[in-house]
Amino acid sequence: MHIQEAAKILHTTPKAIRYYEKQDLISPQKEADNAYRIFTEADLMRLSTILALREIDMSINDIRQLLADETMDMTQYLNIQRSALFERWLALKDMIQTIDQMIDRTEAEDYTVADIHELAVHLKDIKNKRVNWQDRWNFNEQGKDYDNHIKLHGHRFNVHQDYHQALQMVADTVQLEPGQTCLDIGIGTGNLGSLFLEKDIRVIGVDQAENMLEVCKQKHPEIDVRKGHFLALPVLDQQVDAIVSSYALHHLTDSDKLLALAEMDRTLKIDGQICIADLMFANENRRSHVINHFRDTGNHEAIDAIEDEYYANRQDLVQWLIEHGYQVQTYALNDILSIIYAVKRADLSSSLFC
Ligand SMILES: C[S@@+](CC[C@H](N)C(=O)[O-])C[C@H]1O[C@@H](n2cnc3c(N)ncnc32)[C@H](O)[C@@H]1O
Structure with missing residues (x-):
């Protein structure tokens, strides 16, 4: 068919189609005698993809890259x-x-x-x-080995001590009905989020590392994986019934953590639950006490690991949650690992002031 008809079918204009041709996004054959463009079914499919991607504001360059990629994963x-x-x-x-x-x-x-x-x-x-926010730890490279890495204990300091117990406690603490939605932030390879699948909960997994999401999807195809990060969750307001997160929040500075809580609050329904298992100290006194003990015993492995990340002060997180209308409970699994469980009782929060 000719350009007029193609434009009509696709609800666009011949001018737009000529523009995409000029940008090398399409290259329809031309009739030998009059050089009129001829559009095949395949051309129409390609054009409708381009139009759809433009509608969601994808740049011409990104579309070109996407269409040029033989292994294109839409x-x-x-x-x-x-x-x-x-x-x-x-x-x-x-x-x-x-x-x-x-x-x-x-x-x-x-x-x-x-x-x-x-x-x-x-x-x-x-x-x-x-x-x-920057991924200083290069999680994108860790996707394939992450699960094996968890099993390896550090020489004198093991951040994953009580890992499986912590994840199970989160899954047992959060009360959801089949069909409700649970958002797992920093889902990694899906070890926490997948525990909810057994209860017929719909799971959305957000992570900033595409390779982590890829491994998660391979292991648990039912999980709706979404690229995004703690400070800009790819979820609309008040959409989820619960938010969980394990071993992820300590990659944010203390002030970023509060903005992350505000983001969680934005996406969580009233009466929704937040349950976080993460590396943190109960308060500043405990932090000093634990770090001094590692220093006194010459455990540099522990000091280096703690200083490389941002272990929270649990009190600060709890205080933010209480001030924003949550009922909060905490549980310490060991000196550096706690669970915070919070229920949103009233819509008192603001996503801007945290
Ligand atoms: C140590 S892994 C934990 C993975 C999983 N939650 C678990 O418990 O096994 C940390 C994960 O958090 C993700 N992450 C770190 N910072 C993040 C951020 N700002 N936004 C989203 N994901 C983040 C990393 O990409 C990584 O997949």
Whole structure:
């Protein structure tokens, strides 16, 4: 068929089709005598893919790369695009919330320019946090070996001590009905999230490392894996009944952890539950005590491991949760590993101020 008909079928314009041809996204055959473009079924399929990807705002370059890839995995590309869109959406939400607050302040009689400036600075800080998180540990390279790595104990310090007990406790603590949704953040290879599948819970697994997600999907095809990160979860507001996370939150600095809690709060339904098993100290006194003990006994392996990551102060996380309307319980499995269980009792939270 000719370009007019193709455009009509695809609800687009001949001009748009010619543009994609110019961008080397399509190359229809041309009639020998008059050089009119001829569109085959395959051309139409390709064009409709291009149009769909443009509709979700994928760049021309990304589309070209995707279509050129023989082993093209459309789901993977869509996953990346969804994660990028969520980041943009959250940035816009933050801006709109800041504008609302600026308007509130300017309507007050005693408002000062410093008040407005403070809001702008806070907005910038959140924006930077959302885009600047970096995977210093290169988890993307660890996907294939991660499960074996857990089984290897450190020489004098084992971060995975009580690992399986902790995951099972999280699964036993969170109360869900079949058909409800549980979000596992930093899901890795799916060891925690998969425990919920047995109870017919729908599991969404978010991780920033594509290779981890790939291994997770191979092991547990039922899990809905999504690329994303703690500070920009690829989930709409108040969509999930529970959020779990194991051995992941300590890769965020203390202030990023609070923004991560705000992100969890955004996606969690009222009466929803959060259950986190992670490396943390009960409080600052315990931190000093435990670290001093490792120092006194010359356990450099432990000191190096602790200093390489951001073990939380459990009290700070608990305090944030209580201030945002959660009922909280904690349980320490050992000196460096705790479980925090929190139930969202009222919608008192704000995704901007954490
Ligand atoms: C030590 S593994 C734990 C995996 C799994 N939860 C478990 O308990 O076996 C940490 C995981 O958290 C993910 N992760 C670390 N920081 C993250 C972030 N900011 N956002 C999303 N995932 C993150 C890593 O990619 C990795 O898969």
